[in-house]
Amino acid sequence: MTDKYDALKLENQLCFPLYACAKEIVRKYKPFLDEIDLTYTQYIAMMVLWEREKINVKELGEYLYLDSGTLTPVLKKLEQKKYITRTRAKDDERNVIISLTKEGEMLRDKAVEVPKKMSACINIEPDEAVWLHKILYKLLEQSK
């Protein structure tokens, strides 16, 4: 019951369900993120800022696995919305420092509801979630 093309079957891929699952879950975030007027990419960028307050684009990109080509427009949007500021570092003008504004800080209290609402949408056993989390980070480590 095997043929030489088995490896090409969609159902035999590991990448495909990963790709599809990520998209579907990000899509589920949308209604909740709409309430606080953030896209998913803006949301994860804010997440880092809430932890760090100040960070440059390169380091932010390392956290998020995104490059400046993606981040620059996202950060400009967040700047427009007054959640962050973008300023060249005095000591090294190549670096653009992203800083949280007071408005950005305040958004945190509204955003904290998002993960709560999401967890109600994803039906997964707690121990499976822990496992999945672990294995995904193990795979991510390989990309560094």
Place this chain on the structure above:
Amino acid sequence: MTDKYDALKLENQLCFPLYACAKEIVRKYKPFLDEIDLTYTQYIAMMVLWEREKINVKELGEYLYLDSGTLTPVLKKLEQKKYITRTRAKDDERNVIISLTKEGEMLRDKAVEVPKKMSACINIEPDEAVWLHKILYKLLEQSK
């Protein structure tokens, strides 16, 4: 050691590593897919075609979790490359039938090397891979 914002920490998310992991793995495909001049989206579309030969856009979208807004331009590209044809169904002109061409069929022999090369790039225990596959499909089921 917990605070009210713990749920907002990037490292506590399940969606983020899923999202990042999917992107990183798709990126790892790129050099192999470049060799056969396919993008990842074109590749997974071809994968379905190699299994099905004929399918309409809607049903293809259900397999791939993609809508016509994404698929139409992808399929037009594959048509340009002569791997598929797009024709309105005689019996119901709303349906666009995607069919594999002989060139598309022939590409399969080259494409079958891609999963082989990829598996050498992803370092994961076989039983973990099976488990991951299972849990991802379980999550995907919830999006139907």
Place this chain on the structure above:
DNA sequence: GGCAATTCAATTGCATACAATTAAACTACC
């Protein structure tokens, strides 16, 4: 000190993704 190499963010070009709308075709129902 001066120049080559490196670093960083921004830009460009291309390819997704998806929500919302549109237009054409078909179905149901009377």
Place this chain on the structure above:
DNA sequence: GGTAGTTTAATTGTATGCAATTGAATTGCC
């Protein structure tokens, strides 16, 4: 048989993503 509702792709508009390039700033090295 006519019309309202439904279905299917395509289109439009917005937001990513990423490779490659650019330009400014900095560092290394002699």
